[in-house]
Amino acid sequence: MQKKMAYSFPDEVLEHVFSFIQSDKDRNAVSMVCKSWYDIERWCRRKIFVGNCYAVNPRIVIRRFPEVRSIELKGKPHFADFNLVPDGWGGYVFPWILEMARAYPWLEEIRLKRMVVTDESLELIAKSFKNFKVLVLFSCEGFSTDGLAAIAASCKNLRELDLRDSEVDDLSGHWLSHFPETYTSLVSLNISCLGSDEVSFSALERLVGRCPNLRTLLLNRAVPLDKIANILRRAPQLVEFGTGTYTAELRPDVFSYLAGAFSSCKELRSLSGFWEAVPAYIPAIYSVCSRLTSLNLSFATIQNPDLIKLVSLCPSLQRLLVLDYIEDSGLEALASSCKDLQELRVFPSDPFGVEPNVSLTEQGLVAISWGCPKLESVLYFCRQMSNAALVTIAQNRPNLTRFRLCIIDPKTVDYLTHEPLDVGFGAIVEHCKDLRRLSLSGLLTDRVFDYIGTYAKKLEMLSVAFAGDSDLGLHHVLSGCESLRKLEIRDCPFGDKALLANAAKLETMRSLWMSSCSVSFGACKLLGQKMPRLNVEVIDERGHPDSRPESCPVDKLYIYRSVAGPRVDMPPFVWTKDEDSSLRLS
Amino acid sequence: MEVGLKMGKGGGDHVCGCEKVKMGFEETELRLGLPGGGGGEGEAIRKRFFSETVDLKLNLSSKESSGINPNEEKVKGLRQEKSLLPCANDPAKPPAKAQVVGWPPVRSFRKNMLATQKSGSEESTEKASGNSAALVKVSMDGAPYLRKVDLRMCNSYQELSDALAKMFSSFTIGNCGSQGMRDFMNESKLMDLLNGSDYVPTYEDRDGDWMLVGDVPWEMFVESCKRLRIMKGTEAIGLAPRAMEKCKNRS
Numbered sequence: 073m074q075k076k077m078a079y080s081f082p083d084e085v086l087e088h089v090f091s092f093i094q095s096d097k098d099r100n101a102v103s104m105v106c107k108s109w110y111d112i113e114r115w116c117r118r119k120i121f122v123g124n125c126y127a128v129n130p131r132i133v134i135r136r137f138p139e140v141r142s143i144e145l146k147g148k149p150h151f152a153d154f155n156l157v158p159d160g161w162g163g164y165v166f167p168w169i170l171e172m173a174r175a176y177p178w179l180e181e182i183r184l185k186r187m188v189v190t191d192e193s194l195e196l197i198a199k200s201f202k203n204f205k206v207l208v209l210f211s212c213e214g215f216s217t218d219g220l221a222a223i224a225a226s227c228k229n230l231r232e233l234d235l236r237d238s239e240v241d242d243l244s245g246h247w248l249s250h251f252p253e254t255y256t257s258l259v260s261l262n263i264s265c266l267g268s269d270e271v272s273f274s275a276l277e278r279l280v281g282r283c284p285n286l287r288t289l290l291l292n293r294a295v296p297l298d299k300i301a302n303i304l305r306r307a308p309q310l311v312e313f314g315t316g317t318y319t320a321e322l323r324p325d326v327f328s329y330l331a332g333a334f335s336s337c338k339e340l341r342s343l344s345g346f347w348e349a350v351p352a353y354i355p356a357i358y359s360v361c362s363r364l365t366s367l368n369l370s371f372a373t374i375q376n377p378d379l380i381k382l383v384s385l386c387p388s389l390q391r392l393l394v395l396d397y398i399e400d401s402g403l404e405a406l407a408s409s410c411k412d413l414q415e416l417r418v419f420p421s422d423p424f425g426v427e428p429n430v431s432l433t434e435q436g437l438v439a440i441s442w443g444c445p446k447l448e449s450v451l452y453f454c455r456q457m458s459n460a461a462l463v464t465i466a467q468n469r470p471n472l473t474r475f476r477l478c479i480i481d482p483k484t485v486d487y488l489t490h491e492p493l494d495v496g497f498g499a500i501v502e503h504c505k506d507l508r509r510l511s512l513s514g515l516l517t518d519r520v521f522d523y524i525g526t527y528a529k530k531l532e533m534l535s536v537a538f539a540g541d542s543d544l545g546l547h548h549v550l551s552g553c554e555s556l557r558k559l560e561i562r563d564c565p566f567g568d569k570a571l572l573a574n575a576a577k578l579e580t581m582r583s584l585w586m587s588s589c590s591v592s593f594g595a596c597k598l599l600g601q602k603m604p605r606l607n608v609e610v611i612d613e614r615g616h617p618d619s620r621p622e623s624c625p626v627d628k629l630y631i632y633r634s635v636a637g638p639r640v641d642m643p644p645f646v647w648t649k650d651e652d653s654s655l656r657l658s
Numbered sequence: 659m660e661v662g663l664k665m666g667k668g669g670g671d672h673v674c675g676c677e678k679v680k681m682g683f684e685e686t687e688l689r690l691g692l693p694g695g696g697g698g699e700g701e702a703i704r705k706r707f708f709s710e711t712v713d714l715k716l717n718l719s720s721k722e723s724s725g726i727n728p729n730e731e732k733v734k735g736l737r738q739e740k741s742l743l744p745c746a747n748d749p750a751k752p753p754a755k756a757q758v759v760g761w762p763p764v765r766s767f768r769k770n771m772l773a774t775q776k777s778g779s780e781e782s783t784e785k786a787s788g789n790s791a792a793l794v795k796v797s798m799d800g801a802p803y804l805r806k807v808d809l810r811m812c813n814s815y816q817e818l819s820d821a822l823a824k825m826f827s828s829f830t831i832g833n834c835g836s837q838g839m840r841d842f843m844n845e846s847k848l849m850d851l852l853n854g855s856d857y858v859p860t861y862e863d864r865d866g867d868w869m870l871v872g873d874v875p876w877e878m879f880v881e882s883c884k885r886l887r888i889m890k891g892t893e894a895i896g897l898a899p900r901a902m903e904k905c906k907n908r909s
């Protein structure tokens with residue numbers, strides 16, 4: 073007799089077991105075991121991550137997961153950060169909020185990245201979700217402080233309001249006063265992106281003073297240096313603090329009051345802000361330096377030796393963001409003081425200058441690779457590089473997981489040998505076996521892509537600009553990089569062949585961006601027709617692509633997989649295979 | 659040239675097309691629904707989205723429905739820093755020293771910060787009048803998205819009008835007077851304009867007041883304009899009294 077294996081655990085037991093499984097990947101795997109596990113899992117999933125808001129639509133999400141408490145959505149492609157995506161392309165959150173207001177009255181958390189958020193959306197959030205706790209708007213736009221006022225006024229249980237890097241219409245500082253006097257649950261507030269000169273200091277101080285659980289406070293530029301001390305004194309429990317404009321005439325009383333305020337913050341581990349920082353007031357933070365694990369000086373105009381002195385006082389530093397004022401000498405000092413460093417980002421102080429204004433070269437990064445054994449994430453802007461340096465870095469730091477190098481002049485050669493930098497980047501992908509993210513720059517041929525396709529098996533995101541010789545380059549990447557999720561390419565001679573030959577690969581990825589390359593509209597249409605689960609969007613503001621000769625490549629191309637079909641909110645400058653789509657706005 | 663479409667790679671050492679696709683789906687952040695999810699409902703969902711979420715009352719005229727005329731050189735400067743790609747573009751040629759859009763890849767809030775610090779502390783952070791660009795947001799009633807226009811790229815109201823027309827494809831602006839200024843002194847002319855079904859450009863000035871575009875000399879307008887809004891004439895009627903008032907105060 074055949075014995076049937078019946079899984080006779082009651083649902084509640086399985087649900088309890090599943091509650092220990094938090095990661096999306098694991099949850100997805102669990103749901104694929106059998107139909108009953110799928111059903112149980114979908115009812116108890118509380119957190120959803122949608123990496124591309126157009127890959128799915130709210131109806132589908134809601135139908136499958138009826139009890140969601142937390143949602144994260146991402147909208148525009150990454151290159152929108154650099155103005156490559158025209159205004160009006162899309163990424164509107166309103167349709168999602170509308171559906172979720174009906175379906176998820178108990179929604180607690182909304183995290184959005186690169187989406188268009190209107191005041192109307194914020195007002196709808198404020199009145200629809202009674203237990204709303206977390207709002208993170210990362211690089212979003214389209215809203216004003218009026219919308220924030222609605223959130224402040226209505227969300228009694230709000231814990232976190234984080235507007236990082238968003239573009240906000242800062243109409244007035246008075247929105248802060250809309251937090252009622254009875255409101256005390258704030259844990260995290262990031263308003264560093266607000267641009268106006270107004271801020272209601274008294275409202276801010278009172279808010280800070282009555283929220284005993286406040287851990288993170290990132291102020292905006294409007295808050296002057298002499299107001300910081302009072303704020304800190306009301307919140308000595310802060311763990312993460314961002315100053316406003318950090319400049320003032322040196323006055324001993326102001327200085328000592330400020331220094332005292334900082335030293336009373338025993339839990340402080342992370343500092344940022346420091347716009348227009350003057351050296352005279354930097355020592356006010358010395359008392360906290362030894363405990364700092366994260367320091368963002370990327371808006372601070374201080375230079376060496378003040379900068380070197382500061383970083384040398386921070387031996388516990390794990391994360392440093394800084395301008396290239398730190399120079400090679402500062403990075404050498406960093407390499408010897410900060411042995412716990414995991415993430416380093418060096419930004420250009422003068423990105424459009426023709427001549428270097430600082431002495432920052434590949435040497436600084438090489439020094440860091442020697443001195444910092446835990447280094448895993450790098451973003452580095454510089455003006456010269458060599459294959460030898462990259463090979464050294466790769467051999468020293470095989471534990472790198474994110475490596476983004478931006479050599480400011482496109483197609484810069486190895487300054488020692490005048491060769492392309494293929495071998496250097498090849499060493500990076502060969503040695504750093506866990507590399508997940510890579511950005512290339514400098515002069516590169518198809519060879520570098522061969523290395524990448526061969527070695528970069530864990531690579532998830534690749535950014536390419538002004539590189540390669542032919543379709544072979546793109547083909548190497550699409551056919552070799554097994555873990556690839558996001559590929560963004562600009563100004564490369566890649567055309568139709570590699571794209572069409574690897575069409576199936578595109579369904580295994582989140583998205584592909586190609587701008588100023590050599591892809592024809594015909595290939596885009598063909599791809600769109602053959603692959604119904606891909607949305608193939610041609611972004612071209614020059615008018616209908618068919619109005620130009622066949623040989624004329626499309627301006628920008630964005631391809632992403634989707635189960636929601638073509639989107640209904642495309643602006644007139646986005647063209648798909650449905651040329652005369654009646655769904656189009658015009 | 660025949661461009662074939664290969665579904666997956668051939669060769670014994672590679673997983674065949676469909677299996678590879680399935681493997682890929684396991685990687686998705688969001689599980690695909692079981693059969694029945696999103697298939698037949700697609701059309702209904704799309705239609706519902708269209709009417710519920712995007713309340714469009716755009717009366718787009720038949721001209722320019724295909725978008726911007728690529729031969730208009732004037733438009734080049736108005737689209738921020740975007741460069742029109744000539745069809746003969748050879749991507750392998752190194753770009754000139756002139757600024758390439760989006761390169762180096764530095765976020766705009768970093769760019770602005772550096773520009774401010776260079777120009778010294780006497781300028782305010784956002785609105786340094788010495789800036790080379792005067793980007794203002796432009797919204798149009800009924801259109802679901804904003805555009806931005808650089809006022810310093812235009813030299814007159816007529817140029818601004820042309821730029822806005824190209825952006826929104828269908829809107830028509832009333833005639834400007836001989837010096838580009840509206841004849842506000844003539845109340846009936848103004849009322850005619852505002853009673854028509856044409857769209858009328860309005861702007862918010864530094865005082866926070868909404869004004870009709872065209873009531874001050876061009877240079878003064880560029881300095882004081884914080885943002886633009888293209889309204890239907892009938893809705894802009896409310897601005898007429900204020901426009902009159904400001905004119906009277908000036909004269």
